[in-house]
Every structure is written in structure tokens, then in C-alpha cells.
Amino acid sequence: MRRAYNAGRWDAARTHASHLLSRPSEQTLARSVIVRSYWNEGRFQELVDCTKEWHDELSHSYREQAIDRLKVTGGAKKLTMMKEEKLQRLRDDQPQPKVPINWSAEHMDANFSQEGSRVWFRYPEGYVFWDMPSDYDLQSTHPALLCLTAEVLLSPWISSSKSPLPKGRTLGERASLSFSAGTDSTAAAAVMGDSTLLGYHRRSFDSMLDHRNAERLINHLNSTGEREVLSISSNHELIRTNHGKPVGFSTDFACASHLLLLADHFDLGAIGFGMPIDNTYLWKGRKFRKFEETQYYTYWTKRFAQAGLDLLFPVSSISEAGALMVVKASPWLEHLNSCMRGDGVKGCGRCWKCFHKNGPLGRKMDPHSKEIQILLNKMPLRTAQHALWAIQKLKLEHLVPHLSDELKSPLDWWEEAYRPGLDLIQQPWRDIVQERTEKWLPYMQEEKMLQCVNLFPQYPV
Numbered sequence: 001m002r003r004a005y006n007a008g009r010w011d012a013a014r015t016h017a018s019h020l021l022s023r024p025s026e027q028t029l030a031r032s033v034i035v036r037s038y039w040n041e042g043r044f045q046e047l048v049d050c051t052k053e054w055h056d057e058l059s060h061s062y063r064e065q066a067i068d069r070l071k072v073t074g075g076a077k078k079l080t081m082m083k084e085e086k087l088q089r090l091r092d093d094q095p096q097p098k099v100p101i102n103w104s105a106e107h108m109d110a111n112f113s114q115e116g117s118r119v120w121f122r123y124p125e126g127y128v129f130w131d132m133p134s135d136y137d138l139q140s141t142h143p144a145l146l147c148l149t150a151e152v153l154l155s156p157w158i159s160s161s162k163s164p165l166p167k168g169r170t171l172g173e174r175a176s177l178s179f180s181a182g183t184d185s186t187a188a189a190a191v192m193g194d195s196t197l198l199g200y201h202r203r204s205f206d207s208m209l210d211h212r213n214a215e216r217l218i219n220h221l222n223s224t225g226e227r228e229v230l231s232i233s234s235n236h237e238l239i240r241t242n243h244g245k246p247v248g249f250s251t252d253f254a255c256a257s258h259l260l261l262l263a264d265h266f267d268l269g270a271i272g273f274g275m276p277i278d279n280t281y282l283w284k285g286r287k288f289r290k291f292e293e294t295q296y297y298t299y300w301t302k303r304f305a306q307a308g309l310d311l312l313f314p315v316s317s318i319s320e321a322g323a324l325m326v327v328k329a330s331p332w333l334e335h336l337n338s339c340m341r342g343d344g345v346k347g348c349g350r351c352w353k354c355f356h357k358n359g360p361l362g363r364k365m366d367p368h369s370k371e372i373q374i375l376l377n378k379m380p381l382r383t384a385q386h387a388l389w390a391i392q393k394l395k396l397e398h399l400v401p402h403l404s405d406e407l408k409s410p411l412d413w414w415e416e417a418y419r420p421g422l423d424l425i426q427q428p429w430r431d432i433v434q435e436r437t438e439k440w441l442p443y444m445q446e447e448k449m450l451q452c453v454n455l456f457p458q459y460p461v
């Protein structure tokens with residue numbers, strides 16, 4: 001029995017133990033082997049069943065713990081089922097085109113149609129749409145743009161969406177930016193040329209996400225004419241809910257699907273994404289990598305180029321902290337708030353965004369809120385390099401004694417620009433980005449500070 005137990009042969013150990021249960025001198029040991037082997041296997045229901053009549057201390061204690069575990073897993077299962085049902089209802093409630101489209105795995109551009117100003121996209125499980133400007137014409141949109149749109153929406157699940165793109169689209173004249181109205185995205189808008197078209201994706205269905213803070217900045221930019229912002233409503237964030245994921249973008253580039261579809265309409269030659277150093281040169285915000293050598297960068301840059309578009313990372317020389325410095329120096333600060341739970345003017349003061357974006361801007365924030373406390377104590381620390389900088393900036397070191405090693409040296413360099421990041425930006429778009437970045441931020445004197453970032457290496461990459 002002992003040999004079987006120590007070797008992890010739980011079934012065999014239990015069989016031996018059950019023969020010994022009737023012997024008073026062996027009973028305690030036999031019960032403990034049965035109970036602990038069920039526990040080790042995670043068979044909590046069996047453990048509860050067999051200990052009904054066993055009142056010794058060990059059996060009782062394991063029984064209580066097993067009951068708790070069953071409650072947790074049962075609750076989690078129920079919650080998942082409820083979420084699943086809610087998502088199914090949401091998908092069922094979505095509009096459908098008047099004329100159905102047949103799904104084609106071979107010809108991605110054949111999955112699009114237009115009814116009025118609404119563009120439909122057929123994917124295997126259903127339809128999604130975008131509400132385009134009234135003079136938009138799908139027919140005069142190059143098929144490569146349609147195929148690339150399908151790829152950014154479906155590539156995690158449909159490999160044929162990665163097929164070669166139809167040739168022939170040449171680079172347009174105007175730059176654009178996938179614009180969320182958050183800090184990083186606003187910093188990207190600030191360093192790009194004034195004629196950049198900003199494309200805001202508006203979730204077409206109700207959710208926890210509050211668009212009011214974003215709308216305030218968008219209205220300001222449009223009404224003053226400082227930038228042109230286009231808001232496009234779409235429900236494409238539902239696609240991935242068919243694959244067990246919550247509402248959201250299928251890939252990092254899905255947030256620009258509206259701009260891909262509009263590229264010929266606005267003669268676009270580039271689409272920018274406001275990804276700061278935290279998402280480019282740092283892996284998960286905590287380990288340096290040569291971004292330009294990643295498969296992610298080389299693959300997507302090539303795909304966009306094949307559709308006649310430069311894939312731009314206008315803030316790849318700027319960290320989240322640098323982006324805060326840029327928006328602070330810009331005339332837009334008072335119209336901006338990254339918090340998605342705010343009331344349209346202020347942030348909620350209790351979320352992680354309020355902690356690391358609004359806090360360093362000097363805005364009111366409660367570092368003792370439940371969400372902020374949980375995330376400050378979670379390991380590995382989320383968006384680690386930036387969060388550490390924010391802790392130092394806010395002088396909150398006393399709240400995180402477990403991070404004292406990481407907070408030893410000053411992190412001011414994190415606010416400065418990383419010169420090599422500008423090399424990622426193609427001409428003719430780079431000059432203006434470089435000029436404006438230099439206007440607002442000094443360059444890092446010690447690039448090694450960034451190149452050596454490797455936080456919490458005990459957690460695997």
C-alpha cells in the first residue's frame with residue numbers, strides 16, 4: 001500500500017487500503033491513504049462520498065476542503081455557462097443581411113457585400129458588419145484590402161485567410177491611425193502628421209465599455225479641426241466569442257479593419273497602431289527583444305505592404321510613460337481620459353488604468369482600491385516595467401515591499417525616447433514623427449537600460 005501510494009499509483013493504493021479498513025489497528029492509515037489519494041487526483045466528489053461515515057480528524061478536514069473545491073468549480077462552471085448563454089443571445093440578436101452570402105474559405109474577398117452604407121462580412125459562424133460613410137463603395141475597394149481584413153479577423157482559426165493576397169494595389173498618399181482615444185493612441189496621433197486620418201472603432205452593441213470619455217476627445221478634435229476622426233460602428237468583436245473567448249479583437253490588427261476597408265476610399269498609404277515600447281521592444285512589458293526581428297513584425301509588415309499599406313508603429317520609440325509625457329505636453333490633455341469606466345469627464349479612480357495612466361498625470365486615484373491592490377500584488381506584475389515606474393513616480397514604494405529589489409534604481413529613463421525605435425517607421429512618414437518626438441522627449445542616454453530589461457525571469461517567457 002505504501003509503495004503504491006509513494007509511487008503515485010493511486011488506484012492500487014486504494015485497493016490495498018480498502019482491504020485493511022476492517023482491521024482496527026490499520027484503519028486510520030488505510031483511511032488516510034484513500035482520502036489523500038482521491039485528493040491528489042482531484043476526485044473531490046468521490047472523497048466526499050467515501051468520508052460520509054468517517055469522523056476522524058484527517059478525513060473530516062479533507063472532506064471539508066473537498067466540499068469547498070466542489071463549490072468553487074461548480075460555481076465557475078455555472079458562471080461560464082451563464083456567460084456562454086449571454087453571448088449566444090447577443091449573437092442571435094445581431095442584424096442579418098437581406099441577401100445572404102455563402103461562406104467561401106478559398107476566396108476571402110467573396111465574403112463581403114454591401115447594403116446601403118452597411119458592409120457585411122460572412123464568416124463560418126455568421127455575419128458581422130461595419131457602418132461606413134454614405135458614399136462608400138465596396139466595389140471600388142481593392143480585393144487585397146478585403147482579403148487582409150478577413151485575415152486580421154479570422155487568422156487565428158481559418159488558415160486559408162493567410163493565402164497570398166491579390167496583387168496590384170499601390171501605396172496611397174495619406175496616413176491613418178487606428179485610434180482608441182486612449183493615452184498611447186493619442187500620443188501616436190500627436191506625433192503623426194496633422195492630415196492623418198484617425199479611425200475610431202465603435203462597438204455597435206451595449207457593453208460595460210463606456211465610449212463617453214473617448215467621444216469627448218473625438219468631438220474636440222473634429223470640432224476644432226485639429227484632426228479628422230472617423231467613428232465606424234461594427235460588431236466584429238463578436239467573431240472570437242464563437243471560439244470560447246470574451247468579446248474583443250480577433251488579432252492585434254483587427255482594431256483597424258475599418259481602415260483597411262476604407263483604404264481606397266481615403267487613398268491611404270499607411271495604417272498606424274499606437275503600440276508603445278511596452279508591446280514592441282518589450283515582451284509582455286517585462287523582457288527586452290529586438291522587435292524588428294520578431295516574426296510578428298516581419299510577417300505583418302510584409303502582409304500590409306502586399307496590400308499597398310505601410311504598417312506603422314509611430315510610438316515604437318516611446319514607452320507608456322513617454323506617451324503620458326507627450327499627451328501632457330499636447331493641447332489635448334484636458335479632453336483625454338483613458339479610463340473606460342469613467343463618467344465622460346473623469347476616471348473611476350479605482351481601476352488599473354487609473355493607477356498607471358491617470359495617477360502619474362496627477363489625477364485622483366485610490367491605490368488601496370481592490371483592483372489596484374490585487375494587481376500590485378499579482379506576480380508577475382502586469383505591464384511590469386511601466387507599473388514599476390508608476391509606483392516610483394507616485395512614491396508608493398511602501399505599498400509593495402515585495403518589489404523592493406526591482407525599485408532600487410531610478411526609472412526616469414523610462415520616460416525618454418528609444419532612438420532605434422524610429423528606424424522602424426517607413427519614409428515618408430518618419431520625418432514628422434521624428435521631429436515631433438524630439439520636440440517632446442529627450443532620447444535615452446543609456447539605451448542599455450531598456451535593452452537589459454528582464455523582469456521576473458523566474459516566470460517563463
Ligand SMILES: [Zn+2]
Binds near residue numbers: 341342348350353
Ligand atoms: Zn478607472
